[in-house]
Amino acid sequence: MPASTSVARRLGQALALPHVEIDSLFHGPDWTPRDSFVTEVEAFAAEPRWVTEWQYPTVQPLLAERADLLVWLDLPRATVMHQVIKRTVRRRVRRQVLWNGNVEPPIRTIFTDSDHIVRWAWSTHAETAERVAALQKQHPQLNIVRLRNWSDVQEWLAHVVEGTVAE
Numbered sequence: 001m002p003a004s005t006s007v008a009r010r011l012g013q014a015l016a017l018p019h020v021e022i023d024s025l026f027h028g029p030d031w032t033p034r035d036s037f038v039t040e041v042e043a044f045a046a047e048p049r050w051v052t053e054w055q056y057p058t059v060q061p062l063l064a065e066r067a068d069l070l071v072w073l074d075l076p077r078a079t080v081m082h083q084v085i086k087r088t089v090r091r092r093v094r095r096q097v098l099w100n101g102n103v104e105p106p107i108r109t110i111f112t113d114s115d116h117i118v119r120w121a122w123s124t125h126a127e128t129a130e131r132v133a134a135l136q137k138q139h140p141q142l143n144i145v146r147l148r149n150w151s152d153v154q155e156w157l158a159h160v161v162e163g164t165v166a167e
Helices: 005-015 022-026 037-045 058-067 076-094 119-136 152-159
Strands: 070-073 143-147
Touching: 005 070, 005 152, 022 037, 037 058, 058 119, 070 119, 076 119, 119 143, 143 152
Parallel strands: 070 143
Antiparallel strands: none
16 A cells, blocks of 8 residues: 555554555665665565555556555645655754664755755656556556545545545
C-alpha cells in the first residue's frame, strides 16, 4: 500500500500494518544509494501486509504489482513545496539525523545540487499525474485513492481508523 511517509505511518498504525520507510532502505551513509535497496524492497513487498511510500522509479513497478491500494496525495504544488521546504530547513537547523547517519546538507545546496529534495519536489510534481495514469492502465486491479488536499486526507484517514476505507 504505497503512500507518503506521514500518511503511510498513520495508515500502518491504524491498520496494524508494518510501515517500511523506503528512504531508510535507499539512502546509505553520505546519501549514497544502498546496493541492497531493490533486494530489501523485494523482501518486504513479498510479505502479505505492508505500507510504504512510492517515490523510487526503480521499485515502483514491483510495488504496484504487489500492492492492493495506492493512496495518491495529489496536493497543489504550493502545498507540497511549503511542506518540503519547511521540513528540509527544520531538519537542517536541528541537524536531525536521518537514515543511516545522514543529515540535511547546507541550505545553499538547494541552488547547487540538481538532486536536492527541494528541487526534486519541484521538478517531479507535474509528472506524478502521468505516472499514476500509466499505473492505472498497467494495473487496473489496483485501487487508487486520490486525495487533493489535507482535509481530504484527514477525512479519508478518519474512515480508515473507523474501519471503513472510503475509495
